[in-house]
Amino acid sequence: xxxxxxxxxxxxxxxxxxxxxxxxxxxxxxxxxxxxxxxxxxxxxxxxxxxxxxxxxxxxxxxxxxxxxxxxxxxxxxxxxxxxxxxxxxxxxxxxxxxxxxxxxxxxxxxxxxxxxxxxxxxxxxxxxxxxxxxxxxxxxxxxxxxxxxxxxxxxxxxxxxxxxxxxxxxxxxxxxxxxxxxxxxxxxxxxxxxxxxxxxxxxxxxxxxxxxxxxxxxxxxxxxxxxxxxxxxxxxxxxxxxxxxxxxxxxxxxxxxxxxxxxxxxxxxxxxxxxxxxxxxxxxxxxxxxxxxxxxxxxxxxxxxxxxxxxxxxxxxxxxxxxxxx
Numbered sequence: 001x002x003x004x005x006x007x008x009x010x011x012x013x014x015x016x017x018x019x020x021x022x023x024x025x026x027x028x029x030x031x032x033x034x035x036x037x038x039x040x041x042x043x044x045x046x047x048x049x050x051x052x053x054x055x056x057x058x059x060x061x062x063x064x065x066x067x068x069x070x071x072x073x074x075x076x077x078x079x080x081x082x083x084x085x086x087x088x089x090x091x092x093x094x095x096x097x098x099x100x101x102x103x104x105x106x107x108x109x110x111x112x113x114x115x116x117x118x119x120x121x122x123x124x125x126x127x128x129x130x131x132x133x134x135x136x137x138x139x140x141x142x143x144x145x146x147x148x149x150x151x152x153x154x155x156x157x158x159x160x161x162x163x164x165x166x167x168x169x170x171x172x173x174x175x176x177x178x179x180x181x182x183x184x185x186x187x188x189x190x191x192x193x194x195x196x197x198x199x200x201x202x203x204x205x206x207x208x209x210x211x212x213x214x215x216x217x218x219x220x221x222x223x224x225x226x227x228x229x230x231x232x233x234x235x236x237x238x239x240x241x242x243x244x245x246x247x248x249x250x251x252x253x254x255x256x257x258x259x260x261x262x263x264x265x266x267x268x269x270x271x272x273x274x275x276x277x278x279x280x281x282x283x284x285x286x287x288x289x290x291x292x293x294x295x296x297x298x299x300x301x302x303x304x305x306x307x308x309x310x311x312x313x314x315x316x317x318x319x320x321x322x323x324x325x326x327x
Contacts, residue, residue, distance in 0.1 A: 006183060006215045007042035007065065012074035014060055018288065033287045034060045036239040037074070039314070042183075045209065047216040049230030049247065051223060051262065053284060056236040058219045062185045065217065066102055078102065078183070096130055103176040107188040109168035113160040119146070119171055120156040126178040145174040150204060166197035170204065177208070185217045190225055202229050223266050227251055232320075235259045238287060238295045241314060245321040255323040258296050294326070 018030040035057045042048040050058050063069040065076050067087045076083040078101065086098055106112035113122060123142045127133045133141055143153045149170040160168055169189060176184060186205065190198035202225055208214055220226050226233055227247055234244040235258065243256040254260040261278040280299045285291050291298055297307040306326050314324045 004043045005041040006044045006079060007217070008077040009038060009040050009061075009065065010075040010077070011037045011039055012061070012064055012076065013037055013072040014057075014064055014069060015072045030288050033239045033290055035064065038236075038239075038241045040234055040241060040244060042215060042217060044215055045213050046231045047205075047209065047218050047229050049226040049233040050217060050219045050236060051221060051226050051233060052236035054221060055284070055287070057239040058236055059187055061236075062104070062187055062217060062219055066104060066185060100130055100132065100179040101181055102183045102185070103179060103181040104185045104187065105169075105172050105176050105189050108192055109165055109172050110192070112172055113168060115160050117159070118156065119158055119160070122160075122171060123156075123175050123178055126175065130179055132179065141178070145177055148177065148208070149174045164197075165193050166200060169193065169201055173204070173208075177212075181214070183215045183217070185219070187219045188221070191220065191222065198225060205229060223262060235262065238285060238290055240295060240324065242296065242324045243322065244314070245318075249318070249321055255317055255321065256296075256325050257300050257302050294324070
């Protein structure tokens with residue numbers, strides 16, 4: 001871990017057990033390989049994109065980093081401090097201090113806001129929990145946060161149902177910023193919004209990063225938004241990272257066939273442009289029983305015998321460009 005890194009993930013693993021339920025007892029009959037030995041780092045003031053198909057382990061990775069899900073094995077470091085050890089051994093005050101530094105913006109702005117609470121109550125709730133702001137300053141801080149995310153002071157007295165989807169997501173961002181975090185996980189924050197509103201939220205995230213110095217883990221299956229906001233991108237497939245590179249490098253020269261297929265699937269806003277889409281055969285294998293060797297080999301157009309027998313490591317092929325693929 002270098003001084004530039006804020007987050008370091010080392011060989012992170014999460015398996016979810018599957019049980020068969022009997023009348024008197026339950027028995028473990030399998031494991032879902034949600035995240036399998038992934039390693040990467042996120043630099044300070046960087047937006048790190050994490051992409052892949054639904055079910056590939058993106059959200060589980062984020063929840064592991066935030067210690068919202070207990071890992072099977074592996075380590076996560078925040079400012080060179082082991083996150084899992086901290087939450088196991090620290091007292092409540094120390095845990096809350098770490099929680100303040102790492103926050104989450106949920107995917108669904110309609111489901112992540114309590115409909116019975118006003119915007120003021122929603123944004124000031126972190127003040128109640130963390131007690132880092134004097135009660136006499138709550139009103140002023142809430143108004144500042146609303147202004148920061150592009151809303152007005154009078155919005156504080158309204159309820160979530162009175163806002164559009166984009167406005168609700170701004171409220172969610174304001175709530176996350178209420179504890180003055182350094183690291184923010186944005187889990188598909190624009191997937192449920194209209195295209196025009198998506199651009200506004202992405203621009204807001206970029207402006208906040210510049211003004212506050214935030215570090216983002218941006219999760220999405222929308223490569224267009226990932227390309228717009230991310231500095232580096234990691235591509236996940238069936239619980240593993242198959243490629244990691246600077247954003248421009250990844251989109252200009254994808255080295256893994258799965259990454260190439262994802263990029264080719266992005267619609268081109270030109271009706272005269274010839275489609276270069278790559279249709280992958282078959283379906284995504286079950287994470288309960290992933291294939292041996294390279295997990296992508298059953299669908300890979302370039303698969304060889306070696307791919308079926310030996311798992312490729314994540315190697316640096318070009319400067320800062322890593323790929324898990326046999327040459």
